[in-house]
Amino acid sequence: MILKTLVQTIIRKTVYEKITSHIYFSHSIKFNVVCRQSSLSTNPVVRPTGQSMGRGPPNWEWHMGAMIFGGIDKERIQLNEETIWTKRDEFTDKPDGHKYINKIRTLLFEEQYEEAEKLVRRHLLEDRMPNNTNTYQTLGDLHLDFEKFEQISQYRRQLNLENATASVSFISDGVHYSRESFSSNPANATFMKLSADKPGRISFTASLNRPGEGENISVDGHTIIMNQKVDNKDGVTYETRIQIRAKGGTLEAKDKSIKISGAAEVVLIQVAATDYRGENPTQSCKKYLKDIAEKSYDDLRKEHISDYQSLFNRVSLDLGTSDAIYFPVDERLTALRKGAEDPALFSLYYQFGRYLLISSSRPGSLPANLQGLWESTLTPPWNADYHININIQMNYWPAVVTNLPECHLPFLNFIGQLRENGRKTANTLYGARGFTAHHTTDAWHFTTAQGQPQWAMWPMGAAWASTHIWEHFLFTRDTTFLRNYGFDVMKEAALFLSDFLVKDPETGRLVSGPSMSPENTFFTPRGNRASVVMGPSMDHQIIHHLFSSVIEAAKVLNAEDHFTRKITRQLKQLTPSEIGEDGRILEWSEDLKEAEPGHRHMSHLYGLYPSSQFSWQKTPELMEAARKVIEKRLKHGGGHTGWSRAWMVNFYARLKDSNEAYQNMRALLTKSTHPNLFDNHPPFQIDGNFGGTAGLTEMLLQSHQGNIELLPALPFQWREGSVKGLKARGGYTINISWSDGALTTAEIIGPVDTDVPVVYNGQAINVTINKGETTIILAQDF
Missing domain, CATH: 1.50.10.10 (Glycosyltransferase)
Known part of the structure; x- marks a missing residue:
């Protein structure tokens, strides 16, 4: 097979990876674009049932994620469901520990x-379990084995952050092939649409597997079913179903898989559920498929994008641009390591962090774990659990400041639990x-x-x-x-x-x-x-x-x-x-x-x-x-993990040291970021992504001292730019524009009539806010 890569123009807010060898995408596990489903509540402090937190059981949603590897002859879609956890043992407190506290204190x-x-x-x-905690695990893999493609050109893989869709496209023997994937909160399902610009060209075999033991796989008509009680029956029971909708061609059940031949278009629909919260996973999967049975792919896609954009579009960020936006992300990261400036890459990284939070934390879900929810093995680093001595807290640092208060709720609910x-x-x-x-x-x-x-x-x-x-x-x-x-x-x-x-x-x-x-x-x-x-x-x-x-x-x-x-x-x-x-x-x-x-x-x-x-x-x-x-x-090697470096960015932003905040932000991308922008602890750990997004926000806006401070740590590398939709304490929505490294205008929208001190460049003014109205501040006001 011949692989050619073509650099293509991409829009802002798009993660584009150029693949240079077949081995890279067929064997890479964690360094690939991701897509993910989440649920949405329009009220940031009310559960989907309409019940306020703490007033009864919430209407739980089951949330899924996927990693798209972008293969050509062979595609692997690694699947996740957030409640797939082992449960080998119960942790118990050492009895009568309190009797020794005074003696320990005296010593x-x-x-x-x-x-x-x-x-x-x-x-x-308590120190009995060798693996420390119970473990979050992968759901398994969906494999698509295609008839061999020849003469490959114009290969492109991307994750579009504006609509939360992942895609792979290429040309083979004059035929343009495309695969589009998204995970939909409204539909409780993950979708992949395979198409070609000539009829009858889609042929492949679809199969499911999990790298464990004891999974049951069967075929029912045009649906593949896999279920299991994980971890040698010491964990949750799950079920996942892959339903196949094909236009034209034939479908044939074959050895626990389905072969599709000569189709014009194929849509794969994946649903999954577990018994973590007492539900029957088989019944849940059937319900999810029944609920969308009459909906077209286009309608489901529109529903997904509307749901996602209702959160994502609240904040826009422009830190400037350069010719680098025409290159794939892996090359942009390499150029950054060699000293290039690429302000738009920082904007992309920032919005990628917001995308990840929207995608791994919605009302009714579990909070984002150490890997968000994207984990491809049965033995993840640190069990992909909830470390509450900084890591889960860092996951939620960007939630409210980047206008995603709904995404904060899973963590707040978890605390009460x-x-x-x-x-x-x-x-x-x-x-x-x-x-x-x-x-x-x-x-x-x-x-x-x-x-x-x-x-x-x-x-x-x-x-x-x-x-x-x-x-x-x-x-x-x-x-x-x-x-x-x-x-x-x-x-x-x-x-x-x-x-x-x-x-x-x-x-x-x-x-x-x-x-x-x-x-x-x-x-x-x-x-x-x-x-x-x-x-x-x-x-x-x-x-x-x-x-x-x-x-x-x-x-x-x-x-x-x-x-x-x-x-x-x-x-x-x-x-x-x-x-x-x-x-x-x-x-x-x-x-x-x-x-x-x-x-x-x-x-x-x-x-x-x-x-x-x-x-x-x-x-x-x-x-x-x-x-x-x-x-x-730092002198002695600190900041060497991704999340630690992200914490440094926040520290320097609070110190109002714009140069050091920027240099640590840059180090986060050059030393602790994988080619697909996932944080590299190492290995992959998602808190660095979230901490970096929070840190960049702190560089542009702070409100922790009873005032609203504009551009407290703006570096000279981002001399032209704007940000819209950030939140300040007090419920204010803030828009800021700057030019030549200096403030031009700021807009403040407040929830009540009040006066608020606003600070810029060490100067403070008192600003009158009228509820729901936009108050405009000019640079010359300071």
Whole structure:
């Protein structure tokens, strides 16, 4: 076979990959364009049933994803369904763990770290399962084996972000072939249309398989069926069906597959379901197919695009252009690594992040996991679970700021679902009320401390996650959401923290513990590595964030009570972030020597981002100390994982250092991005995509200090541009235009009549907003 590639003009917001060898697309697993289905609720704070969160079971949707590999003679469509999880064992709290907490605290206060960690391992940590958590797994693969094509030219594979369709096209012997795929939320199905510009040219065999064991595959008429109880019957039961609609030609069932010969056009429809939420997957699949039986492909496509664009089209971004837009993405990334400037590639990356969030998180779904939902194996890295010591939080950093509040809801709902197990963990391990969760969890919502002290002895996961509820409210101003659901979850997470705090016998101030700074270690006075301490800085910054949020929420709801007054007092007694002798913010309770100066986690900068405790206006000394933390981390190799580099972008944006924010954004693309724009941890992990999108937003707009700041970290490389549809706290919609590196105009649309301070280039003005009207601000107003 001869493969020729032709560089073609592409529109903005299109991911286009040029394929240069047959081996690349037939053997590549994770580096390919993706398409995905999601559900949509028009009300950002109400479930599809119309029930407010926390008022009964939601109307769950089953969500699917696919990776399109773009083969010619052989096409592989790797399939996903978000609820395909193993369930090998239940995680249980170590019984009577709370009886040892005071002893552990005493040892830590006495700096006997080694002895304290022995007790932690023995009495607090669950460490029975070799694979750590239950595992999210692939659904399987759809294979299309074609009759051999000859004389291939004009091959093109693309993902169109404007309409969420993936396509492959090429010419063979003078015939133009095309394959278009999309995954539709309204239809609960994934589609592929195969066509040619001459009749009777579509011939192939379709088959299903899964890289596991025990899958059952059968053919019923023009439908292939595969079902199984996964993981040796220790997981969910799934079913997927591939229905084939052909125009012309013949269909023949053949050895658990279907052969299509001489068709003019073929549409493949894939549906899938599991029993994760108690449904019958066979009945669900039949229903999905029945519901769309009378609809044409064109109508289903229009329905899908309308649904998707109702979210995607809320934000547009133009950072400038160059001739690079005429080249495929892999070549543009290569050119960027060699020093080229390509502002449009950053815009593309940004919108790709929004596309991924729309595609992996809609009301009624599970939250996006470590791989979003695109996982091609049975043993994904870190089990593709929910790491709640930054990764799932980072997945949702861009949700509300990029005008996708509905996409935030799966995570917010998931937090509430941790409460049942989290209450048991709080009581059993710590003798505390409220609920807690540690560094990781899975689809079954376990909350106990699981693993080694270096990552497991950290009961702050639920607390950090709960701060997202308040941030969601700040952007949406939805008091119904806050009153009916959010406040109760936040308050219960804060109740655990209130009970968890104790007085430091030396300072008399409140500290948390036993705990640690996520996944980092220090050297003890004896020269050993340890991780568990009393009063790590990140703990206190999270506590400050959550307590402050609960106190403010109580004021909004007129719900102040004995508990809110108590945490107000505790907040005043809480040990603050401190600066060490070298000018950096202390990571632990004292100036301990870090074992890994270039560690990927920058946990003690939580107060800089995502929280707003550090600012140039109120705490300039902490801002300078935070900068020194970042500089030393980078000097020693920090930022080497995709998500860590994305966090750096957000840090520098908050520091208003436009050059460093840009250089780290650039490093994210040049060092931690695969050819299809997936984040490279390594391996693929989706949080870097989401963190990068959030970071770019922070460079253009910030609202965490009670004002709206325009272009706080705009780099000179993006001298001409505009952004429309961003959201600021207070529910404002913001449009910004700039030229020659300076603001030209800004537009603000507010939900209520109010005055709001607006800042640009260090200058502040007070702007009057009339509800629903557009207020225009000019550069000369500052």
